[in-house]
Amino acid sequence: MKNSIYLFLFLCIFTDLQAQNPEIDRLNKKIESHVRNPDSTKFYLFQLLKFSSELHDTIIGKSYSTIGIQYNKLAVPDSAEFYMEKALDYTEDYPLQHAKMYLNLAINYRIGSQYQESLQASENAIEQFKKAGNQEGVGRAYGEMASNYNYMKNSEKALEYLKKAIAILKKSGSERELSIVRQKLANLYYNNSNFTFARDIYEEILPVFAKEKGTNYYVTLLSYADCLLQLEENYKEAEEALKEAENAFKEMNQKEYMWIAVSNLAQVYVAMGKSQQAQEAFQRAYDGMYQISSPRSLETSVRYLDFLNSKKQYSKAQKVIERVKASTNSTRMKMNADNEIDFLKQAVFTYGQNGMVEKSLQAFERLDFLKDSLNTALNHAKSLELQEAYQNDLQRERNLVLKKNNELLIENNNKKDNILLLGFLSFILLLAIGLVLYRTNRNKLKLQQELVASLENSKKVLEEKNTLEGELRLERERVLENKEKELVQVSMEMSNLQNQIIELIENRDNLESSTVLAEKLKNLLGQNNYWKYFKGKFIEVHPVFALQLAEMFPNLSENDVAFCCMLKLQLSEKEIAALMGISTDQVEVKKTTLRRKIGMGDDILGFEKLIDHLE
Template sequence: MMRNLLTLLFPVLCLAQGTNYNFKEAELKARELVFTQPDSALVIIKKTLANSAGAHDTIKGNTYHLYGLYYNMKGMTDSAIYYYKKSLPYIDNYPKIILRPYINISASYRNKGEYETSLKYLNDALTVTKKDNNKTGEAMLYGEMASNYNYMRQYEKSVDLLLKAIAILKTEKKTKQLYAIKQKLANTYLGMENFNFAIDLYKECLPGFKEIGAEKNYYLTYINIGEAYIRLNNLQEAKKALKIAVDGLKKFDDKELIGITYSKIGNIENLERNRESALKNYKKSLDLLLEVKSLWTLRIAGEYIDILNQMGRYSEAQAIINKTAPFQKNTKLNMVDRVVYEKAIAETYSKTNDSKAISAYKNTITLMDSISSAEKEDAVKEIQAKFQTDLQREKNVVLAAKNNALTKAMKAEKKLLYLYIIMSISFIVLILLYLRSYLFKNKLQQEQIKAVESEKALLQQQHLHELELNNAQKEIIEEKERELTSTTLQMANYQDSITQILEKCDLGEITKVSELKKELQHLIKQKDYWRQFETRFNSIHPEFNQKLGNKFSKLTKNDLEFCSLLKLNLSNKEIASLLQISHESAITKKYRIKKKMQITDDDEFEKILSEI
């Protein structure tokens, strides 16, 4: 019935200042999705509220109302009422808009069985509607009031209000709204047991609901068609209608409606003597209704228990009674539903010789009296007479049970004693098994600890061995570096010797070619110390030149050789002597290399060389 409000929705009056969020488009999209894909609609609703700071009140009011519709589609009535009411303060001055939450609040209270509260909200809305001269709104409110009277079994009031609503909508030429009112009229005729006429009206509504996208109302109508066919004993058509309904309602996740539909399918299976299939459907139904604490729980539980009684499965029936017992305290339950439940549990108690049977029969008779005062007096009297006879029979059963109670008491006590002894022995055995398991586990843990400690000691020994090996390798490397440095300095001395020979030539100390030749031959006989240096350096630092060259591609071979000398921590003076250049040239060379490497800091330069 919520979808009947679609045509009453008005565009958002204005957009929020200072934001690019399109509230009008968001509302239209959420309104389109809430009846078919409620979870998708919820995403838009939350986004709208997150952007609603500074937005017009009607935007907030309409969005909270859509939030309520979302929870209604999910069958969460209390949450739906909360958000419907939250929308009211924002749209209090907009009579056409405020009509929607008023109607939905009343419908939610009606679903909770609070009919007077529902009518109060409808009367408040009717006052606003008449003041605004909104004839279409007035007709829709008459339809909602009729639904309340239909639930209250005041069918004449319901029909009068619906005919008044239909007359208004025809005058106003509001075709779409007529579908919802016709559905309510069909509901009334279903209650009045005019099943054929009800089916005809329901079938007239189906294309209309399809046309306006009111999918949930579309599937609700199929539930009612199924019920009408059941009452006409046309079980095949009933089953077809209910199958369409249950498949379609799953997308809305409305557990109450799905549960009701499963119960009707179970009823058909029972009428067709397919008892096991009937029980499966009733179990599905009751599980869903218990989950949402539905007002239908007792009625359907009564039908479920009745089938179990017919099959002689009284222990299962007793389990259902235990589950549903808390719902008996609900004072809002329909009298007829109470009768179905009380009659079923009375039968269970009588078959299990439970003294509660008398109380259950008394409750049933009291409920029959209440129904009798309202309607169907002759039929109820006949039922009452039957139950009076059953009541007397149950009293006799109770007296016989008391006579047998004393003889059974001793047997029960002996059984209980044996049970205690068995339980005590079992408990002792369990303790012994636990202690044995604990000791074994403790022993295993001790062995594991020893193994871990041994492994730890082995790892420590390996670690010490690795340290010793590393230290030895480090000492070897340092020794080789000392040898290399010594060789380097020797090479520098030979370079100095060549320089001295040249100086002697300049000073005239060597004048003869034979003397010069003798000096040079002496030097030629010596090894190529620079090549020797390079070979030894590469053996100590095999990847230094390659890594440095790869990392700094601008460095030349001479640059890399210069860096090799720096790697040995030679001073600028020593390098200058070795390379036969001035001290200033060595400094300049180092500066240019750092520039190529884009390094200005000496510490960073030395760190790079030492780490490679």
């Protein structure tokens, strides 16, 4: 959840402005009176900057940073970043103000999902806060780092920095700043689906934020309402909270937050069974997000698609899909992996219901690819985290060594009568350090050589493995082909044998004397279900064909799937008729019926391509 301190920042910035002339004084009052309107605030700030020659550098820096905050409210992160970075140039000689500018920049980076840049800006802020001796600022920066790790789904690090922030802010006695960090803790519980704990914390901090009723209060209302929705506790209270937030964001012209509130309100209406109101709210939020080109429009679109598919409005869902695909050509609207996976799940279903089999297959394949890629990325991230932990431990050990060395040097400097001894000890210490460095570099070189040798061996093993896998794949294909031939041959022989026996029974010469024998033969034939034998053998050859078909077209019966199995083997109509005990005309009718069931109508080539494509 975005952490905004806009109202508080305005008060801090403009209470210390000197009224060098009446016009500056007038502009300061205008800025304070329009604090809830980003466009007006931005306009008066630019007017104020025309008097830069009469303003202190810190005031100019704060003004630029505040302009960046207004662009942030208007969902224009690029412009926000430009002005916030410009603010840094004017506060470089003033550590406390410089730290605040870095912290604002860190918040902007996080809102734009630039998490590494946000973490770096937060570390820069901590360095400046420490230089200024401001522990409360350090606590706020730790809280911002926790927000980044929360968005990056690294709960352990998020909790680690939240504990640091809470410990510092408790000592400072700032109720508001402590509430902001506790809000981040609630967000952590919320993101980990612990809605009960999150709800309890939100209820504790909302009265604190209600004293100002700024952005933080209404943003917290959004999360609180969603907790109520997830817990299925009080839909009416959730509805009222979201309406209050929507009206407030509309008044403050914070459109992105406003449409988030409307989208959440639509979900509440779905839970309450108010389908018409839900669809109207979804449509408003969906259109509104696209009008402001918000990156979060993708989340709203996925929610809307899920609703339309559940209401069988597949044509409208198709239009939403095309609009999403067109919009993601923009860098600003680019999907991340999680959003695209959610989107593709809905697209596969919509395409399938609209009979767009080829597009459904393409979306299905892209979905599988993304899931595999995401798993690989997560494994890589864990590896990097382990490396970082190792490096931190190593650096900690080095710092301890350096600390002890410094203490030794200080102690020796205090002994004036042992200057000669101090020089000798220093020489020995330097010699020892050189020896350690020499041995370390020698060991490092040795390890590098061993690593190169290990990589070469691994490469050789991998090549051998790939060659073996290729041979195994060819062997499997050959065995599969032989099994298919064997299956068809055995099945046809059994079917022909059955037909010959029936033909002998029907053409027997002595009807009376062979009646008993004919009945016994028919009973014997009835006890052998050759179709079940065929089906069992087919699954051995193509184990996933039937499962894929049933997953894509859940309306197919078991008999329909069985019929597709025979088509997969490219049996003739006469062979299929013999196996199923029906006429060739009935086989053709069944093909037509099956194509209609999966939405392909008269598209014979498309149907054959589908059967051939599935494994």
